[in-house]
Amino acid sequence: MELYFLGTGAGMPTRGRNVTSVALNLMPERGTVWLFDAGEGTQHQMLRSPIKPGKLEFIFITHLHGDHLYGLPGLMTSRSYQGGDEPLTLFGPPGLRRFVETAFEVSGAHLDYEVRVREFEEGVVFEDEQFRVTAAKLEHRIDSYGFRIVERDTPGALDSARLTAEGFRPGPQYARLKRGETVTMPDGRTIDGRAYLGPELKGRTVAVFGDTRPCGSELELARGADVLVHEATYMHEKADNAHKYYHTTATQAAVLAAEAGVGALILTHLSSRYQDEAVHRLLEEARAIFPRSHVAEDFWSYVIPRRAE
Structure with missing residues (x-):
């Protein structure tokens, strides 16, 4: 299980950071990839990565702002041309179906695979014998959600x-x-x-959040997760801006990580004002509170170890 970051910027793309998209690589576990958000240009980022559109099983959309959504029609269309013929399921807030259907109706695009759109409010959005995915509403200018992905425990190896x-x-x-x-x-x-049987293999837990400012639902979604992926649009010196525009500072994300007892914190969705040395200062701000903090970069990956390891 591995997180692979295709876009780590906020609002607009920059030369060094595309807008938001992160893949959860589950090839060893189920032979597929799950995608969280698909900002404009996500399919171009995939061309420079090991992530294959044909392996996409699910796409989870945290909210319907363009920097998290506008890459979806192009990615879905290209998937047909790149050998993707397995069904693709989209999970997202109400309005996602209308967005997708309108884009394809107006453009006359044709897909060679089945698309399933599952709009949700809160609660369990997917569950099978391997994983359970829960969504909860965060606090943003429009409905925005966080996801908690829980891998089920598996029996140990046969001796x-x-x-x-x-x-x-x-x-x-x-x-x-x-x-x-x-x-x-x-x-x-x-x-x-x-x-x-050898020792039971403890399942891993990943929390991936959309845009938000600090709110009560975050703690339960993140509690005990092996890794938390959280926005850090601002450094804490811009806390007033973060509150005004419904975003989070690096300090606030680190405080949540410490309170929730997560294994690691990965900061993403960085404002374009933070380049080079400023990114290091943002990371230092988070690590002063939660030492196991990281700042994601485009094309950076993070392997999620089992707790027993």
Whole structure:
């Protein structure tokens, strides 16, 4: 599981930072990629990255401001031309369906794959045997959401060497043993699969937030997450501006990370006023409160380790 940042700027693209988009690379876990936001130019950023549009399974839109949304029609259209024929599901606030349908109706674009649009308010927006995704409303000028992605715990590895040492040969029973079931083996012995499994692998938790100023719902979404991706549009000297325009400072994001007990904080959505040395000062501001802070750059990735590691 890896976060890959395609765009880390706020409002407008700059030479060094495109507007917002971050991919959650789940190729090892489920052979797909999830995308959070798709600002203008996201498909161009993908061309310079290892992220393949054809592998996109879900796109989550935090809110309907252009710097988080305007790249969606182009990305979806190009996906057809690049071998993407699997269904694509879009999750986002009410209005997302109208935006997508209008863009394709007016442009006459044609897609070679099924598109599913799921608009939500709050609560569980996706759940299967591997992951659960919850959304909660943040505090911004329009409805903006944060997502909490929880990977389910998985059983430990089957101790095949021990089974061999006890005289068992590989066979179809191994699949049931891996699930922790009690199995009668070909020689008549009955064994409990749980006794042959290594330590359970603890699932990881990722929190990805849209634009917001500090609010109560943030803490529950972020609590105990292995990594929190949070906007830091301003340094704290601009706290009045941040409040006025419904954004967050690096200091405020760091305070939240400390209170929530997250494993790491990644700051993104930086104002174009912060270049070069100013970015380092913004990072220092966050690390003074939460030392495990990072500032994302375009084409930078962060591998999310399992807690047991």
